[in-house]
Amino acid sequence: MSEQYRNYIDGEWTESETGETFESRNPADRNDLVGVFQQSGETDAERAVEAAAAATETWADTPAPERGAVLRKVAGKLDARKDELTETLVREEGKARPEAAGEVQRAIDIFAYYGAKASDLGGDVKSSSSRDTTLYTVDEPIGVAGLITPWNYPIAIPAWKIAPALATGTTVVFKPASLTPNIARKLVECLDEAGLADGALNLVTGPGSTVGKTLSTHDAVDAVSFTGSAAVGETVGDQAKETNKRVQLEMGGKNPVVVMDSADVDDAVDIAAGGAFGVTGQACTATSRAIVHEDCYDEFVAGVVEAAESITIGPGLDGADMGPQASQSELESTLEYVDVGIDEGATLETGGEEVDAGDGFFVEPTVFSGVEQDMRIAQEEIFGPVLSVIPVSSYGEAVSVANGVPYGLSASIVTQDLSEAHSFVEDSESGVVKINEKTTGLELHVPFGGMKDSSSETYREQGDAGLDFYTISKTVYLNY
Structure with a gap:
């Protein structure tokens, strides 16, 4: 019998309170059972949000270079498991092996990139129009981010949401697609092993109708980033806006x-x-x-x-x-x-x-x-x-x-x-x-996002722009 895998909440691997599970199977061979995962409910999602909220001060107070060092360790752990992760991705999502290997490498590169960028975080100094005054900005973490990710790039897209969030000091609740929970679990294993603070990252598997909705509506969630279909994205956006959350939606294309x-x-x-x-x-x-x-x-x-x-x-x-x-x-x-x-x-x-x-x-x-x-x-x-x-x-x-x-x-x-x-x-x-290039394929250090129904047109992902969504700017007037 295949192993039953658990959620990751407040630094612990734990079973859902629903007591229910679901199966993940190989789309190239439906007889191949990849694993059994938690069919979490609202209570599980709430526990994860509460853990993330409780960890905000600790993680935000961690010096940015130290947060960056954790992300670089994650990159190293992913790299050490690259062959295993590639096979997991092929088996769970169905990609051809070279495509899966490329996606895993993208996740490695993203964590290395934001691990380095963390040391540059801070703000800007501006010239004041007043004498004896220093005028500057401070970029602070927004708080708790709910991340809802799709099955088609089930390690790269989580990486380009999780890494910039953690780099800024924002804590995370991560809901992966139910078609591809195993590669998400292994990503979180690497984060855990790298020494991430308890509660800074939480993984909850289960349906969007309960887990996703909780992330979109919970008062303690400050920002929601979603990638998926336009129909679901519109629902997520409407739910998040009801409680004035910052929203980032990347959706379909033609x-x-x-x-x-x-x-x-x-x-x-x-x-x-x-x-x-x-x-x-x-x-x-x-x-x-x-x-x-x-x-x-x-x-x-x-x-x-x-x-x-x-x-x-x-x-x-x-x-x-x-x-x-x-x-x-x-x-x-x-x-x-x-x-x-x-x-x-x-x-x-x-x-x-x-x-x-x-x-x-x-x-x-x-x-x-x-x-x-x-x-x-x-x-x-x-x-x-x-x-x-x-x-x-x-x-x-x-x-x-x-x-x-x-x-x-x-x-x-x-x-x-x-x-x-x-x-x-x-x-x-x-x-x-x-x-003179195909429409697919993205560089990780430049902004990514769409227009019209492809995007909320609020915040871009990846590159420096990927950090903006997870921070809020404070302007300081220091008269000396």
Whole structure:
């Protein structure tokens, strides 16, 4: 029988008061039981919040360089367990092994980065208009942060929320996605072993309807950071705002790659296919639409179909290029959108079928051509390996189509025209703009976030901006 794992509250591993549990299983092999986890309830979440609130003074009073040293120890412990964590991630979420290894390395790098940044925290000195006066600011931790994270990047996204929070002296209650609790547990193990103060970080597994809601509504929680779907994010945001919490929401995307007539088509195919089919299309920044100039449209479609059909599908532990969808519901949603695209009159060029590659949730990479802007497959987030190819006749039309969705997370243009490249930076309604690169992939030391329905447009994540959400500024006038 698989081991039953516990919550982490106030420095102790503890069972939930509900007495209930849930299972985590390998999406590539449903017979493979990853572990049994606590199906926590409101009382468990409240205990975690209370522990975090009680620890705020101790953790905030810990010198920032000392907090940074703890984070650097975390990076070292993650690095020492990299192979184990990579296999855990493949087994629990389904990524191909190279993708999982890259994500684990990202978590290592994030903790090392914020471990170093902690020593630079403080504030700014300004010139006063008065004599004999020193004018400066002090950045103080906001208090308690509730962090709600998704299953698709189940160690990288928690890392880029937890590390800056702890660096600033803010304490944390962390609710991971129920599809991927084991990699979250192992991350917290590393934090615990690094010498983190009791209560500074608390892990509670369980449903969003109870655990997540408690974090969004509890009076002792000062800030809520959420990454996930737009529908759930809107609910989390509404709940948090009722008690005047600081809110950070990063949500869905319908990300375009624009391919202009000057583009190298082979490069454009590689960029689009990598963004659309990497991580099984299960990324908020995944390429969902290819908006292609009519002069190279047919060549592009042929190329991206060939790229899709060359991908090997199967368990990541077996060395496949593309793993399964993360759950039965995710697979069913993707297959439903394939039916929608066919019904809307788009041409299914390749893919769209469930794949028999073991007892898992496998689907073929899918390409639709002849897609029109108002079709659902061109407007709604699919979160699977489905690419809709839309023909356009000019740069202006391409920009209009690219911006003509409710989302605005990541966008790319493939062009050899410098004027188009610079114009796209200004014209694109997205938080991340790329030139001749795929829409996925992020540097950790620069801000990340979206526009429109992709984001609350409040605070950015990662880089220096990632620290801002967890601090509040105090201005000091010192007349001597």
